[in-house]
Amino acid sequence: MVEVGVSSEDGNEIAESRIEVLDSEANLPHPDNLELANSVLNRLQPKDHHEMGQMIHSRSVMGGILFTVIAIFWWLTVSVIGKSLGDGDPELPTSMIFGLEFLPVSLLIPLFVLIATVMLMHSRERNSWQSGSLGGGLLIVALYFTLEPIGWLIFTEQGQYSLVLQSLRIGALAIMVHFATNMILDSILLTWVQKMLQSFPIEMTPLDEPLLLSAGDFEKGEEQPPSA
Helix, strand or coil: CEEEEEECCCCCEEEEEEEEECCCCCCCCCHHHHHHHHHHHHHHCCCCHHHHHHHHHHHHHHHHHHHHHHHHHHHHHHHHCCHHHCCCCCCCCCCCCCCCCHHHHHHHHHHHHHHHHHHHHHHHHHCCHHHHHHHHHHHHHHHHHHHHHHHHHHHHCCCCHHHHHHHHHHHHHHHHHHHHHHHHHHHHHHHHHHHHHHHCCEEECCCCCCCCCCHHHHHHHHHCCCCC
């Protein structure tokens, strides 16, 4: 059996291998895919195949729940009661970027955060500076739009609480989209690793857990006199 590890430039192993090649002469995945699978397993730390399946299930369910909550939250706080919270008030300042009002901003920011989260995860798993740069730039744009209403309140004293509520709603949407996207992407990656393990002569090594001493064993250890 051959272990697939992740090594640094000087050849020292920096991550424990979770992939074992059972037949090195058989048809194997591309080395980059093996490295990605090993990276996913080291990051998410499933102990075995059963726990991997549980992680796929739990993350996909929570991601779906969060995306549904996001849709309901936007519908209630922006579409239904948005006008009662001050949205659309002609006295409120619009964004300095293209003069966007709150409604299109509340749709754009979740989209920007979703794309940025995908790009940042791609950069982390594939070591891509291009996707990392794009994801970081989109996060800065999202942060700007989130804080801009509070900036208008601080520097112009217009809108008062309506602008604070705009920032809070955009921020809540952005945070929920980020976590929901992370969960869905993790479940997709784990499903991809699971299918790879089933399709090729490779195996996931079980995760070693430290042995925990019981209270009785600890007391017995203390009672033993030190050896000379």
